[in-house]
Amino acid sequence: MTTTLADRDAFTRAWADWHHRHETRLADPHGFLAVTALHWLSGTPQRFDEVPGAWSTGAAGVEVVLDVTEELALDGVPLAGRHVFGVVPERGGVLATYGDTVLEIAKRGGHDILRPRRPDNPLRARYRGTPAYEPDPRWVVPGRYVPFDEPRPTTVGAAVDGLLHVYDAPGRVEFELDGQPLALTAFPGAEPGGLLVLFTDATSGVTTYAANRSLALDVPGPDGSVSLDFTRATNLPCAYTDLATCPLPPAGNHLPVAVEAGERIPFERLEDSTDA
Structure with missing residues (x-):
């Protein structure tokens, strides 16, 4: 031809x-170039830099416990205290927000993870x-x-x-x-x-x-x-x-x-x- x-x-x-x-x-301002960290969740509540709440995962899925001063929203609805996101499917995910940051709550390779995405991440800024x-x-x-x-x-x-x-x-x-x-x-x-x-x-x-x-x-x-x-x-x-x-x-x-x-x-x- x-x-x-x-x-x-x-x-x-x-x-x-x-x-x-x-x-x-x-x-995109909250695309993959905006990811600033990769956090692995366990059964023990953990706090991570620049992420509100104490995070853990178990049989009921991913959950967070927020202090009264901490802000986190899901689908535009503010969360308070303890919130259970439930079991996240493999290769699935949930997006929460705080300030100008989008927080990806996902499961990869059988492990629950958190990935904050910030528009001002240097990798995205210099792309x-x-x-x-x-x-x-x-x-x-x-x-x-x-x-x-x-x-x-x-x-x-x-x-x-x-x-x-x-x-x-x-x-x-x-x-x-x-x-x-x-x-x-x-x-x-x-x-x-x-x-x-x-x-x-x-x-x-x-x-x-x-x-x-x-x-x-x-x-x-x-x-x-x-x-x-x-x-x-x-x-x-x-x-x-x-x-x-x-x-x-x-x-x-x-x-x-x-x-x-x-x-x-x-x-x-x-x-x-x-x-x-």
Whole structure:
């Protein structure tokens, strides 16, 4: 198939619009760049710097006990004294607020956590965008989704040492790159019926983030057809901050080719390696 100059220009404009929206979400005043700390909850009430209340978790779920001078709101309703948030589902979360801070109450890898998000966090304040490869239509490749007979519980590691995530993988995606037949185990995507693949490739740790990149796929067609647009491969939050619990790709999701498409190592990580 021949790509005309007009086709390439249209492709580049569509990619630029998509990437701008993606960057805007990332740099939201209470997005992941605004996270200032990662606190792990236990059965013993604990207090954390710049977070109101004494926090704990148990059979009834996450709870907080606030002093009379402390403020915390949930859905705009002020809380007082003891409040039980209940059991937070895995990969779920609740957002509470105090002042200009949003407090994420979440469960990751079976552990309840707190993550304050402040608009003035230095990581967000100095953010200048994520570098990416120039979008090239050659990196949009056709594939085929092959569902498993039943979803397979798949355990993967995390950006945090010792933490494990478990996903029910519904199937795999088969495709070719540089004439090589390849396959990636897929996880459920954000949209119903959509898919998410986590992968590394020959650029990982060289020009792209070493631990992982992600690629969202639309709902497969009736015949299982999918399109893998590697120009839209994105970094996970752990590429920017150590306060993330991102999953690592499942075994077998390393591509033996250099996928020179999508987002590259963030400037912040490059600067950290230079300072080291």
